[in-house]
Amino acid sequence: MNELFIKRLKPAGKLTIAEADHLLEQKTVTHHVHKLNWKEFPYRPVVRFRIGHVNDQIWLKFYVQEKHILAQETRTNGDVYKDSCVEFFISFDKINYYNFEFSCIGTRHVGYGPGRANRTPVPTEKVEKIQIESSLGNQPFAEKTGNFEWEMMIRIPLESLAFSNITSLNETKATANFYKCGDETSQPHYVTWNPVETSGPDYHRPEFFGKVEFE
16 A cells, blocks of 8 residues: 655745745655556556645645547536546545546546445535646647646645545545546546556545555
């Protein structure tokens, strides 16, 4: 099982998302999302991420290199997994977990619950508090094929953890996994940070999350 230590960052005052991006790159290291768990889906894009926190926000940045990019979903809490998508699932109690899903243009989807079958959507107004800056912009587009590299900076405030009574991330322990997918791209793929030991692709399996500790 992978383990992840999430560094506490100490900005001097409030930062723009660009300034936060710069600080995150200065103070943290990259981790790889590169586990191929299912033989019928052999395509592996190059995916890395950085993560840190500032007590009341999780800062997360993804770096992706892939052959096909797709961004059609524009609805908050819509089907972003069909597009070029990065995901972050986290549980603070080992029972319920949040699934944060982001298309490559920053369309957001966040749910909560103990498993795939019984998800409760986080209210739209709380999901839209998540700040995102993608190098691909925020406008939808049909699939493009080539050699693409894109980056996405994400700031998740505590209020987006709408069903938890978390007032500070400091010294919090959790479990989590990080993913890349693209169900309706020309090369569907399912790549994970921590291995998922199921017969077919299934990200909603908290028993395969890795350990996470916030500084």
